[in-house]
Amino acid sequence: MRFRTVGQVMTCEVVRARRGTQFKEVVRLLDHHRISGLPVVDDDDKVVGVVSGTDLLRAQAYRDGSEPRGAVTAGDLMTSPAITVHPEQSVPDAARLMERRGVERLPVVDEEDRLIGIATRRDLLRVFLRTDDDLRRQVAEEVLTGALGLAPGAVLVSVHDGVVTLDGRIERRSQAAEAVHRTWRLEGVVGVLNALTFHVDDTQPRVAATWAPVR
Secondary structure: OOOOEHHHHOEOOOOOEEOOOEHHHHHHHHHHHOOOEEEEEOOOOEEEEEEEHHHHHHHHHOOOOOOOOOOOEHHHHOEOOOOOEOOOOEHHHHHHHHHHHOOOEEEEEOOOOEEEEEEEHHHHHHHHHOOHHHHHHHHHHHHHHHHOOOOOOOOEEEEEOOEEEEEEEEEEHHHHHHHHHHHHOOOOOOEEEEEEEEEEOOOOOOOOOOOOOOO
16 A cells, blocks of 8 residues: 655755744744744754744743843754654654644654654645545555455445545455455545445354264
């Protein structure tokens, strides 16, 4: 099953800050580019943290005013270490990482941890912009014919707004379950409606016959 990679959906032109970037300059970058956060890199472009609008607001909200501070920089405010991904990782893996760690963006780094892109929630959600015709073709060719070996046209596939309906009669119940499972895993599929029927229920255990002597 093919999954798009982070490298295929990431944003390559990345707005970034250095450790010494001043507070007001970080605010200006976020406002000018209409973004909510950005990676912080060192002199070798290696990612050392991420700073967000939330970090900036928190820094202002919790000032106690007891002692004046010097210039506040991105290095002072950033969340570190940054949670990063590599371009060859799959979009589902990146989405799971983003959800598990509760972050809005993932800096994308090369094998030397240098910044090469950024993947945001918006970037990852682009997989759901696939057309219904594209999804229908993939289900028919890759899932039903390719993976399950069913004859072309054995199952009627229709797609509306990303919801796939599978309709038809096939040989075994296990095939129907596998068709639904594989279809659900495709990128861009929002839901699966299962209208498949089957000739043989091969998921039920067979009961061995018992014989007793005739008296």
